Amino acid sequence: MKLTRREVLKSAAAASAFMALNGTLPDMAVAAPGEPDKWVKAVCRFCGTGCGVMIGVKNGKVVTVKGDPNNHNKGFLCLKGAELPSIVNATKSRVTRPYIRNNGQLVPASWDEAMNLVVSKFKSAIKEHGPTSVAYYGSGQALTEESYLANKIWKAGLRCNNVEGNPRLCMASAVGGYYTSFGKDEPIGCYKDIDAATCFFIIGANMSECHPILFKRVAARKQADPNVKIIVVDPRRTNTARIADIHVSFKPGTDLAILNAMAYVIIEEELDNPRFYNKYVNFMTNDKKKVDFKAYRKFLQDYTPEKAEKISGVPAEQIRTIAKMFGNASAPMSLWTMGLNQHIRGVWANNLTTNLHLLTGQLGKPGATNFSLTGQPNACGGVRDTGSLCHLLPAGRMIKKSKDRAALEKQWGLKPGTIAPKPGLHTIALWNAFSEGKIKAMFVLCTNPAQSLPNVNMYTEGMKRKDNFMVLSEPFMDAETVKYCDVLLPPAFWCEKRGVYGCTERRYSLLMKAIEPIGECRPDVDILLDFAKRMGVDPKVIPFNNVDDIWDEWREVSSATPYNFKGMTRARQEKESGILWPCPTEDHPGTCHRYVRGEDPNIPKDYKNKMWFYGTKDGKARLWLRPYAPAAEEPDAKYPMVLTTGRVIDHWHTGTMTMKSPVLRRSFPNAYVEVNIDDAKKHGIKNGDNVLLETRRDKMVFQAKVSDVCRPGLVFVPWFDQNLIINKLTLNAFDKGSKQPEYKICAVRIKKA
Ligand code: SF4
Incomplete structure (x- = not known):
């Protein structure tokens, strides 16, 4: 079958795992037509993966892009990354003056x-x-x-x-999760862990669409070693779930019960690691009291797999299977994103995922890590x-x-x-x-x-x-x-200015300026400096002349903290394609694993133990006893279904950029509502029918996409479409700790329109 370039790209990104398992890894490195005069280093801006790109420039215009072979993505890009030139060149839609x-x-x-x-x-x-x-x-x-x-x-x-x-x-719940578990924010492992992990525990993340290049890396790992297991916990049967050894579909919002039940089974099967947790972990109750392991065991009695089954709808046997798979793995890696974070118990869900690692001692060695995938670049x-x-x-x-x-x-x-x-x-x-x-x-x-x-x-x-x-x-x-602003300012766009992006794995990469800003556009740094000056802010407080001055001060500020990246000078950033902090000196290679002696420069070489969680007062991580609690708005007789929202592979956030690419727009022009086959039958809905969605906030009509992706009782709508703004229907309840809103669960009713 002959595929168009777009089709190849799309199938490569969305379904790379299938191809990987068939023994043919897709080549996603892309070079659009054009003979550039120069190549300029930058970072893709369409997801937290933070792939390095090389921008091809000719006569002052961006003509092409390809993956940076020296950055973590090793030259690969997904479809959105490959379409960066068409977005940069969508100058007709640009704001070019105030x-x-x-x-x-x-x-x-x-x-x-x-x-x-x-x-x-x-x-x-x-x-x-x-x-x-x-x-x-x-x-x-x-x-x-x-x-x-x-x-x-x-x-x-x-x-x-x-x-x-x-x-x-x-990401606020991930910040809260890391902070409460380790005393400091940010993942403690890195992308290289994917290449060493022996079991992937993917919960609340559709990596195949939202982090395609990382998903490709997970699939490649599975291809290299068929013994590697993949568990996907998600109420939708996404493309990510389709490559899993086990897909756990559950009643939305009940993940806390499942995670506690997994801990229960790990202890029951003696797969826990007392040597690790006795040395490195404090057990903490919700009201911040230290308790012992016995109290934790007692707390988990409420989460036997059978009790968790009643809450979550997941068969007890399946919970036992995944818990044993995790507990027996030599290097389990958990990966999660908005599915855990965008909840009113987002921080707790983060804590409970980390608990599995603290309980089994699966941290601080290649492949064994709890890794939150961030959303934005x-x-x-x-x-x-x-x-x-x-x-x-x-x-x-x-x-x-x-x-x-x-x-x-x-x-x-x-x-x-x-x-x-x-x-x-x-x-x-x-x-x-x-x-x-x-x-x-x-x-x-x-x-x-x-x-x-x-x-x-x-x-x-x-x-x-x-x-x-x-x-x-x-x-x-x-x-x-x-439509709503009182003053509109024209900023320089991506690759019309210079500065740093820091992606999910603590990797800081420099984006270099490739072309001049169009019209009267100015870099946001210049706009903010102008604002500060006109506001009369003391020039000693804002002493910067340009973006590089700001970076130098920020490096210096970091050097007094465990974030220390003083060694990332501009000269070094221009030469290298991303460095992971901590990186205290110019000859430091960057840090893959935090809190590990011999790797993390914050730990003295002669420190006696292997790990030191220096973010907390006593150097111990915290394993939290977090109970299950229902969602802010559960389905009821009036609104009997659950609405969840998310991304699709072709579009980024609110679509203002990706809808400028004719390829991406044609590929995915409108939001739709994904309805389960059984629900569709019940409501007399066929593929392509108009469906009215109604919540307590508003109602809207979407075209139906009937499939087995959503579990019965759940509907999904992507949020990129400006003409069908699904957030008119969502809920503004938020997590008490992280203050992150609940985008994943609200009660909805549907009917054929
Ligand atoms: S969208 Fe994400 S995965 Fe795709 S090229 Fe950009 S950074 Fe990489």
């Missing part, structure tokens, strides 16, 4: 007019209502330097901790590491800790007490406050909240208020949030 809203219309303005208006609004808000009346809302796609700079302008310059961003919507490096959230400070420090504030104030040369001691408003609270007119001025950069916030009608209504003000830095004129 605009100001006048009588409801955006009208062209000069940079001076736009920035003067922005600054006057921010100044008057601060004067009349204090610094907590303004806010910054950023992105896991902004460059690290942009997030670091905005964070410093707000927290040090304006004395305002209302710094948030879209990573709150995707720079959620880790840009937002988590720089502390650009309302409760954080750079490099894992916390606003509420006076010691952390004092240490940073010293490093930043601020007067003691400059950083406000009270955390700012988290994303949902922030947009609630904006909707209520309490936040008077908001700076939104590189994100599209009018489509991505849950229960979004509530917030777009708020954006329409006359007494609040939103400035938006957005490259595309047709992005949903443009």
Whole structure:
């Protein structure tokens, strides 16, 4: 059969595992037509995998792209990465000059007019209502330097901790999970672990569509060694699930019961590792009391596989099988993403996955790791590491800790007490406050909240208020949030500027500038520096002339912490394709496994034990006793089904970029609703029929895709489609710890429209 280039790419990415198992690994390295004058190094911006790319430039235009053979992806790209040139070249849709809203219309303005208006609004808000009346809302796609700079302008310059961003919507529960389990955020292993793992425990992640290049690596591992096991725990039978040895389908929201039941079986089968947990682990209750192993065993009595079956719908025997598979594996690797994070018990689900590793001692050796897959290309490096959230400070420090504030104030040369001691408003609270007119001025950069916030009608209504003000830095004129902003600024786009992305595995890679910004576009760093200057922020606080100055200060700030990446100089970044922190010196190779003596530079070489979880006071990790609790909105007689949302392989987030690629748009033009065959029969729905979805928030019509992917009682809708914004129907309940909203479960009813 002859396939088109697109078909090859798509099948390679979505179904690479099938091909791998058949013995033919797909070649996903792509070179579009064109003879470039030069190749420039960068990073793909369409998922947290963070593949290195080489941009081919000819006559000042991007003509092609190929995978960077020296980065972790070894030259491979998936379909979205291969389509980067068409997105960069979609210049007709670009915002190329500033605009100001006048009588409801955006009208062209000069940079001076736009920035003067922005600054006057921010100044008057601060004067009349204090610094907590303004806010910054950023992105896991902004460059690290942009997030670091905005964070410093707000927290040090304006004395305002209302710094948030879209990573709150995707990764906050993973941050909370790592922090509560190890005392520090970020994965402790790396991508290389995939090549050594002997059992993959994939829970709440559709890697084949959301992290295709990593999925390819998992499939390659399975191909290399058929004894390698893959367990997929997901209420949908995704392409990821189709290559699994065991697919565990469960009632959405009951994963906590399954994870506790797995721990129960591991102990029952004596697959636990007392030598490890007696030395390195504290058992902790929900109210932060230390307990012993006996108490943990007692707690698990509520989660025998039979009891968990009643909660989750997973046969007890299947729970026993996967627990034994995990417990017997010489190097199990767990992988998860939004399926665990976007829940009101997201942090707990993260903890319970980590518990399996702490209980079996499967950490700190090649292949054995608990690995959270981040959603965005720079959620880790840009937002988590720089502390650009309302409760954080750079490099894992916390606003509420006076010691952390004092240490940073010293490093930043601020007067003691400059950083406000009270955390700012988290994303949902922030947009609630904006909707209520309490936040008077908001700076939104590189994100599209009018489509991505849950229960979004509530917030777009708020954006329409006359007494609040939103400035938006957005490259595309047709992005949903443009409809609501008061000032629109034209930022330089991907590869029109330079800076760092930090992907899931703590890998920092430099994106070099390949082409000049079009029209009057400016890099966001320049926009933020201009803003700080006009706001009268002390130049000693913001002493930067360019993006490289910011990076150098950030390296220096990190060097006083375990994040230490002082060794990643610009010169080194230009030469190398990504380095993993910690990396304290210029000759340090980067760190694959944290907390391991001999690998992690934070552990003295003569330290007596193999592992040291230095993020906690006593150097021990924490195994949490977290009970199962139901979802915020369970199905009931009125709304008897569950709606879940997610991504498809062809599109990224709100589609503002990937819908610019004719190939991606044609391939996947509209959102749809995925309905199980049995449910479709029950409701008289056939493939392609219009189906009305109704929740307590809103109702919408989608075309049906009838299949066996969703389990009965569950429907799935992707969220990329601006014309069918599924977040009008979702719920804005959030996890108490991480403040991450619940996108995966809300009650819905369906009928043929
Ligand atoms: S896997 Fe992710 S980072 Fe890699 S090319 Fe695809 S979209 Fe880009």
